[in-house]
Amino acid sequence: MRTAFVEEITKLAREDKNLWLLTGDLGFSVFDNFQKEFPAQYLNVGVAEQNLISIAAGLAMSGKKVFVYSISTFLTMRPLEQIRNDLCYQNLPVYLIGGGSTFSYSMFGCTHFPLEDLGLMRLLPNMAVMAPGDPLEVRALIRDVYRRNSPAYIRIAKKGEPVIHASDDVISLGRASKIRDGKDISILVSGRQLANALSAVTTLKKNNINCHLLSFHTIKPLDKLAIIKAAKETKGIVVVEEHFKNGGLGMAVAEILAQEGLSIPLINIGIDDEFPKGSGSQDYFLKKYGLSPEGIIKAVNKILHHE
Amino acid sequence: MKTKISIKLLSELKHHALNARRAVVSTSAMAGSVHIASALSPIDILTALYFDVLNIDSKDPGNPRRDRFILSKGHGGLGLYSVLVERGFIPKKLLSEYGQDGSILAVHPVLGSVPGIEATTGSLGHGLGMGLGMALAQKRDKKSGRVFVLLSDAECDEGATWEAVMLAGHLKLDNLVVIIDYNKLQCYGKVKDVLDLEPFADKWLANRWAVIEVNGHKFEELIPALRNIPKQNNKPTVIIAHTIRGKGLPFMENTIEGYYMNIKQGDLEKVLATVY
Numbered sequence: 001m002r003t004a005f006v007e008e009i010t011k012l013a014r015e016d017k018n019l020w021l022l023t024g025d026l027g028f029s030v031f032d033n034f035q036k037e038f039p040a041q042y043l044n045v046g047v048a049e050q051n052l053i054s055i056a057a058g059l060a061m062s063g064k065k066v067f068v069y070s071i072s073t074f075l076t077m078r079p080l081e082q083i084r085n086d087l088c089y090q091n092l093p094v095y096l097i098g099g100g101s102t103f104s105y106s107m108f109g110c111t112h113f114p115l116e117d118l119g120l121m122r123l124l125p126n127m128a129v130m131a132p133g134d135p136l137e138v139r140a141l142i143r144d145v146y147r148r149n150s151p152a153y154i155r156i157a158k159k160g161e162p163v164i165h166a167s168d169d170v171i172s173l174g175r176a177s178k179i180r181d182g183k184d185i186s187i188l189v190s191g192r193q194l195a196n197a198l199s200a201v202t203t204l205k206k207n208n209i210n211c212h213l214l215s216f217h218t219i220k221p222l223d224k225l226a227i228i229k230a231a232k233e234t235k236g237i238v239v240v241e242e243h244f245k246n247g248g249l250g251m252a253v254a255e256i257l258a259q260e261g262l263s264i265p266l267i268n269i270g271i272d273d274e275f276p277k278g279s280g281s282q283d284y285f286l287k288k289y290g291l292s293p294e295g296i297i298k299a300v301n302k303i304l305h306h307e
Numbered sequence: 308m309k310t311k312i313s314i315k316l317l318s319e320l321k322h323h324a325l326n327a328r329r330a331v332v333s334t335s336a337m338a339g340s341v342h343i344a345s346a347l348s349p350i351d352i353l354t355a356l357y358f359d360v361l362n363i364d365s366k367d368p369g370n371p372r373r374d375r376f377i378l379s380k381g382h383g384g385l386g387l388y389s390v391l392v393e394r395g396f397i398p399k400k401l402l403s404e405y406g407q408d409g410s411i412l413a414v415h416p417v418l419g420s421v422p423g424i425e426a427t428t429g430s431l432g433h434g435l436g437m438g439l440g441m442a443l444a445q446k447r448d449k450k451s452g453r454v455f456v457l458l459s460d461a462e463c464d465e466g467a468t469w470e471a472v473m474l475a476g477h478l479k480l481d482n483l484v485v486i487i488d489y490n491k492l493q494c495y496g497k498v499k500d501v502l503d504l505e506p507f508a509d510k511w512l513a514n515r516w517a518v519i520e521v522n523g524h525k526f527e528e529l530i531p532a533l534r535n536i537p538k539q540n541n542k543p544t545v546i547i548a549h550t551i552r553g554k555g556l557p558f559m560e561n562t563i564e565g566y567y568m569n570i571k572q573g574d575l576e577k578v579l580a581t582v583y
Contacts, residue, residue: 040447051436051470057438061418061426063371081430082467086437090418090427195337 001156001192004135005097006030008142009067013038020059022054024070026099031069053082053094061094065146071105072114076121076286081127087151088124095145096121098155101131101192102242103285112274114155118190119247121153122185122220123281128152128173131241133194133272134164137217140171148173157192164194164215174218176226182210186230186237187301190216190249193240193291200296217251227256235303236265236303240296242286245270267299294297310531316359320526323393328555328582330389330402336570336578338406340415343551344565346386348377349488351524352548353390356455360533364455365396368422370574372450372554375409375441377426379489380459381415387424388412396423432465434458435485442483442543453482453536462472462491464502470512476515481537485516485545488523490552492563523548557581 008032013019021034025047045052056066068075075098076083087094098138100119105112121129128145130152138156145152148275164179171177179194182203189197194215201203201211212234214226230237237257239250250268257264261290269290286292290299308536327350335343361374366450377483378387385405391397404410415429426437445452462468466489475483489507491498496551508518515540521528521533529548538544552566553559558581559568 043443043473048467049440050432050467051474053465053470054433054436055440055443055474057426058437058442059444060440061437062441062444064444082436083431083432085427086433168580236408241425 001138004138020066022068045128049078056094057086065093069097076117088126093125093149093290096153101157104158108280112166126150130154131191132217133215136165144173159175174221176223177215181212182212186212187237190241197294231262231264237266238299265303312530327389331442334402336575342382346383348490348550348552355529357394375425375454377434377456381428384512385414397421417475417536432467433500435471443482455484460489475494475543490550517542520547525551
């Protein structure tokens with residue numbers, strides 16, 4: 001996904017000398033070519049995330065459109081007030097690109113696990129929040145945020161994520177993307193769990209269970225109509241996300257269902273209200289919280305068979 | 308380089324500064340608001356900037372080549388509004404609405420609320436980073452605009468301020484100017500008791516800034532310092548302006564309480580008579 005991001009902004013930068021890229025000393029080797037091709041549109045500000053955001057604001061107030069890269073945790077939490085006041089309150093075209101999904105740095109410990117980034121960003125007015133599920137979503141969303149004149153946060157996974165979409169799929173900011181049609185259970189996914197969800201859907205289909213699979217790459221603005229439709233046309237909803245259950249997509253879906261008076265079984269698969277302990281592989285942590293094809297299948301069966 | 312200022316200019320600046328001080332006092336009294344002393348200490352600096360130094364046009368406030376001014380110490384907002392009124396950027400009527408329900412002017416400045424406000428401030432330590440971004444954009448675009456950022460002394464307690472100080476020196480942004488309203492008092496005590504900034508000039512020098520120290524109430528010192536920017540090529544400039552919190556309102560001068568005091572409407576006439 002990171003390569004897709006860099007390739008897209010490189011294309012945009014060739015057309016627009018007001019497109020800038022800032023980093024807080026992260027993204028080693030990934031930005032070498034960008035830096036070489038656009039030295040006047042690039043700056044590494046050092047390990048100083050608060051300043052990173054304020055500088056991006058100052059550039060945006062001078063007519064620039066600024067992409068800012070750092071690891072998801074450092075990018076969203078250290079400078080939260082700069083994001084709130086400088087970017088959102090002033091409503092500026094600064095696009096935060098958070099590198100790494102929740103367990104991309106699985107060996108590193110919770111300092112490096114973005115568990116609450118999407119929820120924090122979702123609270124801020126003017127901010128659009130995204131967690132794309134495959135490289136094609138990354139490309140489309142980068143193009144879409146660049147057309148907005150407001151701040152955005154996109155959390156991207158690191159590398160090796162498979163392409164799920166067909167190359168001619170229409171992917172737009174704010175609209176859930178339908179991956180599979182089905183009348184049994186709706187599966188709503190944000191981020192890189194899309195691959196696991198598709199694998200689960202494929203397995204379930206062999207057992208004649210047809211799932212409606214939606215990629216909620218955009219968490220804000222939330223595609224409310226897609227949620228209502230899923231609730232009305234299927235027997236239950238499973239939300240899958242690499243995030244605290246608190247404040248994530250699942251909670252947003254629950255809120256809409258309650259507000260709309262839609263009574264339907266809902267299972268949220270995400271991280272419990274705790275700091276995941278220890279170290280291990282990405283899969284080790286994901287499996288622990290049911291963020292796997294097996295975990296998703298289990299949730300679907302639970303709704304269908306009241307298990 | 309010595310720049311002498313004419314007697315005429317000096318008297319004009321003093322006249323504008325007095326008007327602005329009187330506006331701060333009257334507006335605060337009518338609104339029952341606080342932060343009066345913090346709005347008074349930078350009035351002479353703001354007057355020097357807006358009436359002599361800044362390349363700005365009240366009829367074309369968005370010109371991309373203009374100089375920018377950021378009031379990073381947002382709690383002095385009323386001081387800035389008063390000078391903007393005096394300079395013709397915003398109508399005087401807005402001050403009479405200050406503090407009323409639905410007033411467009413908040414105590415701390417908000418971008419886009421009125422012309423002449425270049426950045427939203429109010430939480431300390433944000434202004435210099437934004438100013439750095441603006442100065443960098445001017446440099447890379449080969450434009451001539453300069454960026455002036457007014458910090459409070461206590462704002463230099465903030466880590467984010469020093470992130471920007473280090474980077475500006477490293478980037479050799481000689482179109483960036485910081486002015487410190489060094490009134491030696493912060494919210495809960497004297498600067499030297501809470502978190503002593505001294506040796507203050509040395510900290511800036513060590514970060515590759517050119518340093519000037521002036522009396523922040525003497526136009527004879529402020530104007531030459533502000534006109535001769537950059538002091539050194541390839542270095543940002545800091546003007547450490549020694550000031551008096553509450554300057555011009557004798558009963559509030561140099562008091563810690565000045566940060567929180569307000570003026571009763573009934574006392575306004577008596578108080579205004581003491582403003583200088």
